[in-house]
Every structure is written in C-alpha cells, then in structure tokens.
Amino acid sequence: MYVCLCNAVSDKTLREVVRRYQPKSIQQLRQLVPVGKQCGKCIRAAREIMDDEMKNAPLYKEIA
Ligand code: FES
Secondary structure, eight states: EEEEETTTTEEHHHHHHHHHHHHHSSHHHHHHHHTSSSSOOTTTHHHHHHHHHHHHHOOOOOOO
16 A cells, blocks of 8 residues: 555555664654655654554564
C-alpha cells in the first residue's frame, strides 16, 4: 500500500528503511526516503509506521 502517493513510497519500503537505519525522528526518516516532500499529507501515516516499527526493533549498542 502506498503511504506517500506523491513520491510512490510504500509502507513496505518505509518499514524496511526504519528497520535498517532506525531513524530517531521523522526528519531523519525524510533524509532516507522522499516521504512528505511535496503535499505533506503522508507525514502522519509515516510517523505511525515508524513508531510501530521501532517498537519491534532490537536494541543495538555501539561497541566503541
Ligand atoms: S502524499 Fe506524501 S508528499 Fe504528498
């Protein structure tokens, strides 16, 4: 299902990007995928998907 119709970004794409890069904010997510860069109507849905995916994301600790 498309979340962002303007840029043809699907929920599957968003979930994969969130799982892989674990963005900390919607601004970081927008740097990774072109979601919300035109009309902005998809931002709320994108945030909900990001929050949902981050709930299930494993915690990685940096090893210095
Ligand atoms: S639907 Fe995403 S910018 Fe328009």
